[in-house]
Amino acid sequence: xxxxxxxxxxxxxxxxxxxxxxxxxxxxxxxxxxxxxxxxxxxxxxxxxxxxxxxxxxxxxxxxxxxxxxxxxxxxxxxxxxxxxxxxxxxxxxxxxxxxxxxxxxxxxxxxxxxxxxxxxxxxxxxxxxxxxxxxxxxxxxxxxxxxxxxxxxxxxxxxxxxxxxxxxxxxxxxxxxxxxxxxxxxxxxxxxxxxxxxxxxxxxxxxxxxxxxxxxxxxxxxxxxxxxxxxxxxxxxxxxxxxxxxxxxxxxxxxxxxxxxxxxxxxxxxxxxxxxxxxxxxxxxxxxxxxxxxxxxxxxxxxxxxxxxxxxxxxxxxxxxxxxxxxxxxxxxxxxxxxxxxxxxxxxxxxxxxxxxxxxxxxxxxxxxxxxxxxxxxxxxxxxxxxxxxxxxxxxxxxxxxxxxxxxxxxxxxxxxxxxxxxxxxxxxxxxxxxxxxx
Amino acid sequence: xxxxxxxxxxxxxxxxxxxxxxxxxxxxxxxxxxxxxxxxxxxxxxxxxxxxxxxxxxxxxxxxxxxxxxxxxxxxxxxxxxxxxxxxxxxxxxxxxxxxxxxxxxxxxxxxxxxxxxxxxxxxxxxxxxxxxxxxxxxxxxxxxxxxxxxxxxxxxxxxxxxxxxxxxxxxxxxxxxxxxxxxxxxxxxxxxxxxxxxxxxxxxxxxxxxxxxxxxxxxxxxxxxxxxxxxxxxxxxxxxxxxxxxxxxxxxxxxxxxxxxxxxxxxxxxxxxxxxxxxxxxxxxxxxxxxxxxxxxxxxxxxxxxxxxxxxxxxxxxxxxxxxxxxxxxxxxxxxxxxxxxxxxxxxxxxxxxxxxxxxxxxxxxxxxxxxxxxxxxxxxxxxxxxxxxxxxxxxxxxxxxxxxxxxxxxxxxxxxxxxxxxxxxxxxxxxxxxxxxx
Numbered sequence: 001x002x003x004x005x006x007x008x009x010x011x012x013x014x015x016x017x018x019x020x021x022x023x024x025x026x027x028x029x030x031x032x033x034x035x036x037x038x039x040x041x042x043x044x045x046x047x048x049x050x051x052x053x054x055x056x057x058x059x060x061x062x063x064x065x066x067x068x069x070x071x072x073x074x075x076x077x078x079x080x081x082x083x084x085x086x087x088x089x090x091x092x093x094x095x096x097x098x099x100x101x102x103x104x105x106x107x108x109x110x111x112x113x114x115x116x117x118x119x120x121x122x123x124x125x126x127x128x129x130x131x132x133x134x135x136x137x138x139x140x141x142x143x144x145x146x147x148x149x150x151x152x153x154x155x156x157x158x159x160x161x162x163x164x165x166x167x168x169x170x171x172x173x174x175x176x177x178x179x180x181x182x183x184x185x186x187x188x189x190x191x192x193x194x195x196x197x198x199x200x201x202x203x204x205x206x207x208x209x210x211x212x213x214x215x216x217x218x219x220x221x222x223x224x225x226x227x228x229x230x231x232x233x234x235x236x237x238x239x240x241x242x243x244x245x246x247x248x249x250x251x252x253x254x255x256x257x258x259x260x261x262x263x264x265x266x267x268x269x270x271x272x273x274x275x276x277x278x279x280x281x282x283x284x285x286x287x288x289x290x291x292x293x294x295x296x297x298x299x300x301x302x303x304x305x306x307x308x309x310x311x312x313x314x315x316x317x318x319x320x321x322x323x324x325x326x327x328x329x330x331x332x333x334x335x336x337x338x339x340x341x342x343x344x345x346x347x348x349x350x351x352x353x354x355x356x357x358x359x360x361x362x363x364x365x366x367x368x369x370x371x372x373x374x375x376x377x378x379x380x381x382x383x384x385x386x387x388x389x390x391x392x393x394x395x396x397x398x399x400x401x402x403x404x405x406x407x408x409x410x411x412x413x414x415x416x417x418x419x420x421x422x423x424x425x426x427x428x429x430x431x432x433x434x435x436x437x438x439x440x
Numbered sequence: 441x442x443x444x445x446x447x448x449x450x451x452x453x454x455x456x457x458x459x460x461x462x463x464x465x466x467x468x469x470x471x472x473x474x475x476x477x478x479x480x481x482x483x484x485x486x487x488x489x490x491x492x493x494x495x496x497x498x499x500x501x502x503x504x505x506x507x508x509x510x511x512x513x514x515x516x517x518x519x520x521x522x523x524x525x526x527x528x529x530x531x532x533x534x535x536x537x538x539x540x541x542x543x544x545x546x547x548x549x550x551x552x553x554x555x556x557x558x559x560x561x562x563x564x565x566x567x568x569x570x571x572x573x574x575x576x577x578x579x580x581x582x583x584x585x586x587x588x589x590x591x592x593x594x595x596x597x598x599x600x601x602x603x604x605x606x607x608x609x610x611x612x613x614x615x616x617x618x619x620x621x622x623x624x625x626x627x628x629x630x631x632x633x634x635x636x637x638x639x640x641x642x643x644x645x646x647x648x649x650x651x652x653x654x655x656x657x658x659x660x661x662x663x664x665x666x667x668x669x670x671x672x673x674x675x676x677x678x679x680x681x682x683x684x685x686x687x688x689x690x691x692x693x694x695x696x697x698x699x700x701x702x703x704x705x706x707x708x709x710x711x712x713x714x715x716x717x718x719x720x721x722x723x724x725x726x727x728x729x730x731x732x733x734x735x736x737x738x739x740x741x742x743x744x745x746x747x748x749x750x751x752x753x754x755x756x757x758x759x760x761x762x763x764x765x766x767x768x769x770x771x772x773x774x775x776x777x778x779x780x781x782x783x784x785x786x787x788x789x790x791x792x793x794x795x796x797x798x799x800x801x802x803x804x805x806x807x808x809x810x811x812x813x814x815x816x817x818x819x820x821x822x823x824x825x826x827x828x829x830x831x832x833x834x835x836x837x838x839x840x841x842x843x844x845x846x847x848x849x850x851x852x853x854x855x856x857x858x859x860x861x862x863x864x865x866x867x868x869x870x871x872x873x874x875x876x877x878x879x880x
Contacts, residue, residue, distance in 0.1 A: 018731075022589060022731055026589070026591065030589060033588060033656050033770065034588065034770055035769045035770055035771045036769065136587070136729075136732035136733065137735060138581075138582055138586025138587060138735075141578075141582075142578055142581075145578070145581060145753065145757065145762075146570075146578025146582075146753055147576070147578060147749060147753065148474065148753055149462060149466070149470060149748075149749055149755075149756065150749055151466065151469055216472065216473050274717060274718075274738060277717045278714075282734075284736075289576075289749060291462055291576070291745045291746065291748055291749040291752070292576035292739060292740065292746045292749035292750075293739065293740050293745070293746055294739060295576065295577060295578075295738060295739035295740075296724075296736075296737075296738035296739065297735075297736075297737060297738075298714060298735060298736035298738065299733065299734060299735035300733050305731045305732070305733070305879045306731065306733055308589075308731055309587060309589055309590055309729060309731040309732035310732075312589035313585065313587065313589055315589075316589065317585065320765060320766070320769050321765055322585075322766060325760060325761055326760070326762060329474065329475045329476065329760050329761075330474055330475055331473060331474065331475045332473050
């Protein structure tokens with residue numbers, strides 16, 4: 001009693017190859033578990049050198065997408081080309097041909113998700129994108145299924161394995177950012193051009209996708225403030241450790257009275273928080289629901305095989321029909337929701353770590369405290385250390401604040417940076433406290 | 441465009457009350473997100489004093505289940521009576537009336553799951569039980585959906601919050617088991633009669649349910665070896681800590697060549713393992729899939745509100761139709777799978793911590809080493825400590841083994857316990873190393 005279902009993979013790179021290998025090598029296991037006989041019928045690409053290196057059957061290779069779309073047995077096409085150019089055009093074409101789309105393309109979803117969903121809806125099919133966020137971690141399923149009954153109050157995600165690997169190396173080995181990046185590249189965990197990862201762009205894509213589902217509000221990617229890890233200094237990681245914190249590149253989303261507070265940035269979290277334990281290339285997302293409280297989802301956020309797991313889960317639900325049902329029934333998809341009101345960055349309320357490099361002379365702290373006070377910045381702790389370099393005539397002053405308005409702090413820091421006794425631009429890192437579980 | 445769906449709750453205790461409160465107070469939020477207008481139409485019970493204490497509308501109270509089952513608008517009934525007596529009879533009755541069942545009843549599922557599923561199938565409906573394992577954590581959805589494409593190689597779960605709270609208290613505060621149990625009771629985290637929790641029975645129910653889905657094999661609850669935390673001594677937790685381990689009550693499942701190796705027992709895991717960080721009443725399950733590698737799911741494993749989150753997720757999928765689709769399509773449900781072959785406990789291969797209390801005299805260790813050697817027990821480390829009590833004439837010898845057959849170790853320990861120099865029955869605790877990620 002197995003339902004036959006043919007599928008095609010479009011783009012045979014790392015994830016495409018791993019997905020093909022999974023579908024082919026585990027076909028009988030998948031059929032036994034799912035009751036569906038999923039046949040990989042086509043691998044569509046221009047160049048099959050990677051596919052050949054994996055010893056995939058050349059009988060599957062096809063250069064003409066039109067031929068695939070004309071095959072009435074094909075239920076779903078897996079888009080693994082990446083990017084927002086040709087991938088966008090072809091995704092539309094696939095949907096208009098009445099085929100379901102499964103994709104791992106976070107940039108495409110973050111930028112054109114609503115528009116593509118509208119096309120899918122018009123064509124009476126669905127678009128599934130579990131693999132776009134958190135690699136193999138079924139985090140989107142948690143949001144649209146497992147904890148759907150909750151009003152989501154916040155989520156905090158480590159969603160870029162490259163950055164997490166680099167930060168873990170810096171903290172555990174005392175390496176500089178540049179050294180750690182080089183190690184990540186040598187370990188195959190960072191691209192030759194790591195820009196999209198280390199500047200936070202990739203995390204922002206995932207934040208936009210996850211926020212849209214979590215809060216059932218369409219998030220405009222361009223409005224999300226993004227800061228990367230590429231300017232982090234080891235000295236701040238070390239001061240953070242003394243204070244009981246580790247730094248992580250976080251995708252942060254909080255639902256506040258006046259709108260969503262979203263940002264991607266390196267932030268300090270307590271070593272007691274489960275996210276602090278997530279090391280190396282692993283990813284994790286902590287989600288806070290009004291009924292369920294704190295839940296966390298952990299796993300490999302990238303790599304061919306883990307991503308192929310998520311892609312194949314979507315292939316199964318596309319062939320089984322549940323993907324169509326949730327896509328047509330639920331109202332949380334970006335093409336059905338209103339545009340989110342985002343809190344301006346300066347209106348974010350948070351706690352912050354600030355490091356100032358100041359001249360080691362009397363009266364300096366009074367000047368600093370004066371400016372902070374004028375801006376309603378209330379201090380939680382102050383740490384003044386011996387000069388960290390014998391030759392330096394400036395000493396670090398490390399301050400942590402109570403909850404303050406970020407705009408006030410930025411104003412204060414701009415004023416501090418102009419003081420003659422402040423020798424370097426101030427460093428400011430948000431401290432993210434554990435989100436309160438509300439249960440109401 | 442909201443589909444009307446009426447549901448009933450059977451049994452209004454802690455979880456029933458929390459589910460009713462969630463459905464009623466969040467009805468418009470749920471309708472906005474799901475596109476379903478889920479109406480809680482009946483609360484069925486004999487006694488409504490708890491329901492009244494929650495100020496639930498008495499218009500919902502109904503003592504006659506038959507009347508509910510005769511209402512054609514009712515799509516699903518939520519069974520929250522608990523136990524395997526009347527709950528079993530009524531669940532059958534509900535299913536035969538053509539209503540979907542949503543349940544949090546782990547004992548019922550572990551003991552009569554296959555039989556009840558067969559009834560559901562005959563009646564053309566489904567039975568959903570996310571809340572039976574891990575409270576609010578969507579762990580069953582991970583197994584039947586999110587990481588379904590994987591051959592599951594193993595999973596390790598902390599699935600009893602009472603035990604985890606007690607063990608966390610023992611380790612963090614140095615309290616004895618009895619003191620920690622008393623604290624848990626005072627904090628409302630342990631029942632007055634904590635037997636089912638602390639002896640591991642509750643964890644075994646969850647192990648049976650999760651194993652059945654993870655491995656698509658029907659697990660006979662009675663065949664699972666179960667050991668609780670009620671005989672754990674602080675001295676062993678302290679020795680474990682010195683060796684880099686923490687003790688957790690674990691539901692352990694490994695897929696081996698000759699069958700499934702299942703057990704519930706207190707076990708040592710490395711402080712580096714994500715499960716080691718799970719403290720207090722939180723639960724978590726680490727699952728190892730052949731494609732996705734290590735994934736972990738974390739959250740509150742009990743309590744009215746978190747459990748109501750899982751129950752409501754099942755209500756939604758029951759009303760939306762996806763519960764019926766996965767139940768009718770997939771072949772992993774216990775009524776459709778073969779009975780699992782379980783590895784006998786003595787054939788489990790593992791590493792172990794052993795503590796012997798021996799007379800402090802020459803030649804003792806030679807006797808111990810001799811017996812271990814005869815039984816092919818190879819040692820990984822040996823720690824002999826000063827007497828831990830001035831008056832004691834016995835000293836602890838702590839051994840960790842390499843991977844050995846558990847049967848051999850048990851034979852060796854029985855022989856050791858008969859040695860005149862061994863003063864107390866030996867203590868043996870499994871050491872669970874990180875499961876290798878396979879990706880093949």
